[in-house]
Amino acid sequence: MCRNIKTLFNFDPPATDEEVRAASLQFVRKLSGFTAPSQANEAAFNRAIDEVFLAARRLIDALETKAPRKDRAVEAARARERGARRFRAAASIE
Numbered sequence: 001m002c003r004n005i006k007t008l009f010n011f012d013p014p015a016t017d018e019e020v021r022a023a024s025l026q027f028v029r030k031l032s033g034f035t036a037p038s039q040a041n042e043a044a045f046n047r048a049i050d051e052v053f054l055a056a057r058r059l060i061d062a063l064e065t066k067a068p069r070k071d072r073a074v075e076a077a078r079a080r081e082r083g084a085r086r087f088r089a090a091a092s093i094e
Contacts, residue, residue: 005023005026005027005030006019006023008020008023008056008060009060009063009065010063010065010067010069010070011069011070011071011072011075012069012070012071012072013072014060015060017053017057020053020056020057020060021049021053023056024049024050024052024053024056025049027052028045028048028049028052031048032045032048
């Protein structure tokens, strides 16, 4: 899966439309293999982003859990620490 697509469900504050649209764009880019479509494919590319956005927004809004909401700041700090460990390990191999 594309590493740029982040989990958006069960966070406090909830995912914004901008975050869901950004994930939709990354998903369509991954599927199509294009970072930017040609003029011939632009309408289909943009339509796909809109459709994925709507489906993702409906999904996130419909999901339920009894788990406590995750704090974005805490999760971001954990992700930074994982990244730092990964890059330290990669640097020690070289």
